[in-house]
Amino acid sequence: MVDPLCKADSTGTTVFRRLARTLTRYRWEILLIAVACLAVYAQSLAFGFLAIDDDQHIRDNRYLNPPTLANLAALWSNPVSQLYMPLSYSVWWLLESIVRVLAPVSRPPGPYHALNLVCHFLNTTILFFLLLRLLEMTRHKNSVRAPANMAALFGALFFS
Numbered sequence: 001m002v003d004p005l006c007k008a009d010s011t012g013t014t015v016f017r018r019l020a021r022t023l024t025r026y027r028w029e030i031l032l033i034a035v036a037c038l039a040v041y042a043q044s045l046a047f048g049f050l051a052i053d054d055d056q057h058i059r060d061n062r063y064l065n066p067p068t069l070a071n072l073a074a075l076w077s078n079p080v081s082q083l084y085m086p087l088s089y090s091v092w093w094l095l096e097s098i099v100r101v102l103a104p105v106s107r108p109p110g111p112y113h114a115l116n117l118v119c120h121f122l123n124t125t126i127l128f129f130l131l132l133r134l135l136e137m138t139r140h141k142n143s144v145r146a147p148a149n150m151a152a153l154f155g156a157l158f159f160s
Contacts, residue, residue, distance in 0.1 A: 022129075029153050030125055036160045037121040044117065049109045056081045058092060058112060067097040091115070120160070128156035 023030065049059050058064065061080055063071040075089040092112070099111050131152035139148055 033124050041117045044113045045110050064096045067093050124156050124160045131155045
């Protein structure tokens, strides 16, 4: 069976090559999104855990303390604080496992905030490409490409 991600289309281009070409084509927009996300959220890297929900989802979560394989399996079958988010909790479980190896005595909140910053950047970048695609679908044949790029970028920056 051929992997659909490695299968070439009618022009002989694989999905990975198209992705690389797209990321290269919009590299300045992606860089601006990264700078905006860092400018807004970099200060959170020095913050501590919040008393709003970090205690129940991270700090006092029995499935993350300790991060065992049995607890990872339990995250996929049990809600935590009445929320069923197994993928998010699995990523936090993996991060908790890494943090415990690197900082076994303390539990710094910085890595969790860094992960949230990376996720926000990825979500903003995905929104940029979604807006770009929607704007290109509604564009007239004779119009210029630049306004769609700028509109999608401004929409993504507003989100960030």
